[in-house]
Amino acid sequence: MGKYLLRLGALGYLTLLLLIPVGLVFYRAFEHGFGHAWDAVSNPQAVHALELTLLIAAIAVPANTVFGIIMALALVRTRFPGRGLVNAIVDLPLALSPVVVGLALFLLYGRGGWLGGLADHGIRILFAIPGMVLATIFISLPFVVREVVPVLREVGTDQEQAAETLGASPFQVFRRVTLPSIRWAVAYGVVLTTARAIGEFGAVSIVSGRIQGKTETLPLYVQDRFEGFDVSGAYAASVVLAMIAIATVVALRAFHPREETSR
Amino acid sequence: MATDVAALERPRAATGGARGSLAFGVAMGYLSIVVLLPLAALVWSSRAAGLDEFWSQVTRPEAVAALKLTLGVGAVCALVNAVAGTAIAWTLVRDRFPGKGTVDAVIDLPFALPTIVAGLTLLSLYGPGPPTRINIAFTRLGLLVALLFVTLPFVVRAVQPVLLELDTEMEEAAASLGAGSVAVFRRIVFPNLLPAILSGVALAFARAVGEFGAVVLISGNIPFKTEVSSVYIFGQLQAGNGTGAAAVSVLLLAISLGVLLLIGAFRRWRTRHDG
Numbered sequence: 321m322g323k324y325l326l327r328l329g330a331l332g333y334l335t336l337l338l339l340i341p342v343g344l345v346f347y348r349a350f351e352h353g354f355g356h357a358w359d360a361v362s363n364p365q366a367v368h369a370l371e372l373t374l375l376i377a378a379i380a381v382p383a384n385t386v387f388g389i390i391m392a393l394a395l396v397r398t399r400f401p402g403r404g405l406v407n408a409i410v411d412l413p414l415a416l417s418p419v420v421v422g423l424a425l426f427l428l429y430g431r432g433g434w435l436g437g438l439a440d441h442g443i444r445i446l447f448a449i450p451g452m453v454l455a456t457i458f459i460s461l462p463f464v465v466r467e468v469v470p471v472l473r474e475v476g477t478d479q480e481q482a483a484e485t486l487g488a489s490p491f492q493v494f495r496r497v498t499l500p501s502i503r504w505a506v507a508y509g510v511v512l513t514t515a516r517a518i519g520e521f522g523a524v525s526i527v528s529g530r531i532q533g534k535t536e537t538l539p540l541y542v543q544d545r546f547e548g549f550d551v552s553g554a555y556a557a558s559v560v561l562a563m564i565a566i567a568t569v570v571a572l573r574a575f576h577p578r579e580e581t582s583r
Numbered sequence: 584m585a586t587d588v589a590a591l592e593r594p595r596a597a598t599g600g601a602r603g604s605l606a607f608g609v610a611m612g613y614l615s616i617v618v619l620l621p622l623a624a625l626v627w628s629s630r631a632a633g634l635d636e637f638w639s640q641v642t643r644p645e646a647v648a649a650l651k652l653t654l655g656v657g658a659v660c661a662l663v664n665a666v667a668g669t670a671i672a673w674t675l676v677r678d679r680f681p682g683k684g685t686v687d688a689v690i691d692l693p694f695a696l697p698t699i700v701a702g703l704t705l706l707s708l709y710g711p712g713p714p715t716r717i718n719i720a721f722t723r724l725g726l727l728v729a730l731l732f733v734t735l736p737f738v739v740r741a742v743q744p745v746l747l748e749l750d751t752e753m754e755e756a757a758a759s760l761g762a763g764s765v766a767v768f769r770r771i772v773f774p775n776l777l778p779a780i781l782s783g784v785a786l787a788f789a790r791a792v793g794e795f796g797a798v799v800l801i802s803g804n805i806p807f808k809t810e811v812s813s814v815y816i817f818g819q820l821q822a823g824n825g826t827g828a829a830a831v832s833v834l835l836l837a838i839s840l841g842v843l844l845l846i847g848a849f850r851r852w853r854t855r856h857d858g
Contacts, residue, residue: 326670424832572688
């Protein structure tokens, strides 16, 4: 009896909080027909917003992937002073408000900021793509590191040492031994990083200046449409983002070892 | 378990000599430029006008009201997550029902879904107009629901692996000795799960305190009523009060760091429990 109550409670909570709201967005987007929804996401402003979102992710995700692998190796395989501190800094974006991140970049690169002078030399960071990329990198920084660190700990160094003894160069050891053992963790981390990069709102909202057709990403476009009373446009763009999210969830399942999900 | 492996590892200067050191240096430089430099600029900006100005900015009535609301709603959100998250994790690990794999996958959806879309989805269901008669838009309850949505995965994903590894033998032994199911949970399962629950709750709290995208549409951002700190910071920046925005941001930064330190302590506690 208690078991069924618990099941009912857990599933009911998920249904009310998650399934019905997300389902309803799909319904709302298509309630005036598929053609209407298609028009709403195929106008130049929406297409540009989607392209910009993907472009930013295409820069931020590889950068954080390379950084993440190196950082994970450094954190697990080396001892250096301040390791605990570095560990905490890597985790910080998980716990910090995106608005604070956006403001920090705004103050650094804005007029009167330490690096505000860059704009005078023709290097535009704020209200342009570089600032948005920096904000996205900051926000999505921890995921690859966090996924790779436990796997590196678990595999240990036996195989690497064996390869080294057999005469492999450090790079060969990394490419032939280390990388294959962490590849699924990297893939998992990359999917998480991508999802976070595509969905980023708060930080990008501040540093982009939200110039329509120029520095407006798809999440910003959703808010812009909603506040411009084009609700069906906002829903249609949301559906595009929701489908990316669902693809993310499916990819996460695929990369996750089967036995870990249920007993 | 993880610490044992770490302890056995041979300390090495850097992975693979000179090339390794170079890679390490580049990673540290990246971390400094991307994360540390902006945060240093933020702290510096908040103090540039002097400590008195910093203090008068963070004690403005609107700023105080926003911070109180943020911490209060964050605490309620963390509490609900502690119960609901543990119950969901339990159901996913110990219960059997058709479609369990799908439900398990759906838990990650709030993480993958852009926060602005999360806000819009909740507004479409619980906002003004059909299909429900419930209207919690522009209320604190709406704020709470939005935060519950985005923080859903944290406790579930923290508790699930611990529950999977937990041996049922202890529970069976307790049950055979006459302990009821409540006693078994309270005396055996709960103490084992506690560090994981607390780490999940702490992360959920941090996320709730900083959340912006999901609350910006549904809260209505009414000062003294539904305006949280992140929205306040955004508003102050738009109004040209960069110092005020920076001052409150520094408070949020301190809260985030505090929560991370706590999580570190919970993690050490958990590894000690593993023996």
